[in-house]
Amino acid sequence: MSAMLPALQTIPWAIVLILLPLVAGMLCFLWPRLAPTLGMATASINVLAVAALAWQLHFRFHGSYRHAVGGWGAPLGIDLYADGLSLLLLLATALVGLGVSLYAVGYFRPEQARRFWPIWLLLLGALHALFFAADIFNLYVTLELVGLAAVALASLNGDGPAVSGAMRYLLATLLGSLSYLLGVALLYHAYGTVDIALLAARVDSTPVTWAALGLMVTGLLLKTALFPLHFWLPPAHASAPAPVDLLGLLGMAAILWGSVQALRQPRLKLLIAYSTVAQLGYLFLAFPLARTGISVWRAALYLLLSHALAKAAMFMTAGNLLRFGHHDRIADLDRVVQRLPITAGAFALAGVSIMGLPPSGGFIGKWLLLEAALSQGRWDIVGIILVGGLLAAAYVFKVMGHAFTQAGVTHEAHRVPRTMEWTALSLAFAAILLGFVAVPLLHLINTGAVAVGFEVSG
Amino acid sequence: MSVALMYALVGVGLFCLGLYALIVHAHILRKILALNIMGSGVFLVLIAMARRTAQGSPDPVPHAMVITGIVVAVSATALALTLLLKLVALRGQATLPDDWHE
Numbered sequence: 310m311s312a313m314l315p316a317l318q319t320i321p322w323a324i325v326l327i328l329l330p331l332v333a334g335m336l337c338f339l340w341p342r343l344a345p346t347l348g349m350a351t352a353s354i355n356v357l358a359v360a361a362l363a364w365q366l367h368f369r370f371h372g373s374y375r376h377a378v379g380g381w382g383a384p385l386g387i388d389l390y391a392d393g394l395s396l397l398l399l400l401a402t403a404l405v406g407l408g409v410s411l412y413a414v415g416y417f418r419p420e421q422a423r424r425f426w427p428i429w430l431l432l433l434g435a436l437h438a439l440f441f442a443a444d445i446f447n448l449y450v451t452l453e454l455v456g457l458a459a460v461a462l463a464s465l466n467g468d469g470p471a472v473s474g475a476m477r478y479l480l481a482t483l484l485g486s487l488s489y490l491l492g493v494a495l496l497y498h499a500y501g502t503v504d505i506a507l508l509a510a511r512v513d514s515t516p517v518t519w520a521a522l523g524l525m526v527t528g529l530l531l532k533t534a535l536f537p538l539h540f541w542l543p544p545a546h547a548s549a550p551a552p553v554d555l556l557g558l559l560g561m562a563a564i565l566w567g568s569v570q571a572l573r574q575p576r577l578k579l580l581i582a583y584s585t586v587a588q589l590g591y592l593f594l595a596f597p598l599a600r601t602g603i604s605v606w607r608a609a610l611y612l613l614l615s616h617a618l619a620k621a622a623m624f625m626t627a628g629n630l631l632r633f634g635h636h637d638r639i640a641d642l643d644r645v646v647q648r649l650p651i652t653a654g655a656f657a658l659a660g661v662s663i664m665g666l667p668p669s670g671g672f673i674g675k676w677l678l679l680e681a682a683l684s685q686g687r688w689d690i691v692g693i694i695l696v697g698g699l700l701a702a703a704y705v706f707k708v709m710g711h712a713f714t715q716a717g718v719t720h721e722a723h724r725v726p727r728t729m730e731w732t733a734l735s736l737a738f739a740a741i742l743l744g745f746v747a748v749p750l751l752h753l754i755n756t757g758a759v760a761v762g763f764e765v766s767g
Numbered sequence: 768m769s770v771a772l773m774y775a776l777v778g779v780g781l782f783c784l785g786l787y788a789l790i791v792h793a794h795i796l797r798k799i800l801a802l803n804i805m806g807s808g809v810f811l812v813l814i815a816m817a818r819r820t821a822q823g824s825p826d827p828v829p830h831a832m833v834i835t836g837i838v839v840a841v842s843a844t845a846l847a848l849t850l851l852l853k854l855v856a857l858r859g860q861a862t863l864p865d866d867w868h869e
Binding site for chain 1: 809847858
């Protein structure tokens with residue numbers, strides 16, 4: 310074992326994490342019958358590789374490291390960059406990825422599984438590449454990879470609504486990435502680099518920067534994937550606060566609109582989807598609050614992590630209920646608590662984190678956000694956070710209420726595989742657990758963050 | 768007006784033209800074409816910017832970006848066309864339904 314340690318230290322884990330899912334995905338195309346085994350193996354190795362990377366970052370590189378792919382290095386080659394932030398995102402992806410893989414083994418019929426595993430592994434590889442991206446052009450490429458894989462996954466069902474939905478998302482995401490790419494072009498023209506760390510050092514508040522920021526934010530909004538844009542937000546916030554406040558307003562609108570829409574939905578899957586809109590809104594609140602510096606971004610990141618875990622668990626419970634009763638109409642949920650206690654428990658636990666009740670991860674994130682809003686006297690934001698929490702409680706309890714009672718239309722119960730129930734519960738439990746490990750995790754977020762300009766917003 | 772600036776402006780023009788076509792046309796094939804024209808516009812802007820050095824030797828980085836961008840655009844177009852064929856086979860028409868939830 311002790312002889313193996315130096316060997317483990319020298320393996321470039323970033324490369325492993327990108328190549329392994331890609332290669333495994335290709336193998337799944339070639340040998341569909343092996344796909345579930347290969348997929349599960351890859352998802353498990355991912356968790357180990359992230360742990361190894363964490364260990365390597367801590368002991369060998371003391372915080373952060375850069376890997377020049379193929380020895381070329383920036384600006385012509387591609388650099389991979391890892392620090393505490395990327396490690397945290399990788400960790401969340403690995404855990405949720407393992408959960409989803411376990412769930413998929415029970416969920417998909419063989420002919421669906423044959424198409425699911427290759428695309429799912431490609432998506433994991435693309436996400437890993439995204440978290441290692443060191444420059445904004447590489448972000449464009451990896452975001453596009455994530456988008457294409459997500460579109461393919463969305464159309465997996467193969468029926469009319471799935472395919473037209475996938476088409477709609479593909480057109481939106483392509484429009485988004487082109488808008489983002491034009492922003493990248495403007496930034497490269499103005500500052501002569503696409504490297505995130507160099508941009509953070511060089512960027513200042515000029516019309517070109519704001520035009521590029523507008524294009525890139527619009528592009529990412531179209532992709533509805535909020536990404537830590539703050540890396541290169543101009544240091545001179547105060548001199549041009551309008552767009553930043555606009556993002557905050559957008560966040561507030563998303564929280565209220567998403568929550569109210571969620572409350573109005575008759576079907577569970579749509580309720581969960583609208584709740585996601587509301588939860589992404591909280592992340593946008595960080596933009597107007599960013600003047601206090603680093604702590605707001607930590608709050609947003611914490612919310613992002615706990616939301617990822619809790620929402621994955623919620624979608625899994627919706628899948629279980631769909632399997633159980635062949636419908637996901639909330640009003641017709643029939644004594645689910647007695648008949649599927651583990652799934653109902655998973656939904657309730659995930660709900661605790663979504664509402665932001667202690668001791669969940671969602672609570673820590675919201676608390677840090679509230680603290681920042683209070684310290685700046687932004688009472689409007691404080692109010693929105695509180696109202697958003699109440700609305701979240703309303704839609705979670707709406708579902709739980711129907712889960713306890715007998716429905717007017719009773720139905721036959723269909724068997725739900727054990728793994729599907731337990732995976733949902735484990736992910737929901739992990740979201741709660743995030744509330745207990747706040748101190749080490751917040752410390753981890755800071756590790757190596759200075760190098761990428763985390764302090765820029767201060 | 769320098770040649771590079773003219774190319775860049777043409778690129779921005781193509782981007783806007785493509786955006787307009789993407790919004791007004793209902794036929795999905797036209798939408799895919801429009802996205803490709805927008806992409807070409809962005810690539811033109813990048814190529815124009817490669818002439819940033821006064822000595823005349825172009826900056827290779829934007830060229831590398833354009834090549835990568837073309838690869839991405841080709842794969843995205845392939846996926847879009849496949850989805851379009853599937854959609855036509857399912858619905859019998861090459862437009863998206865108006866109702867979001869169908």
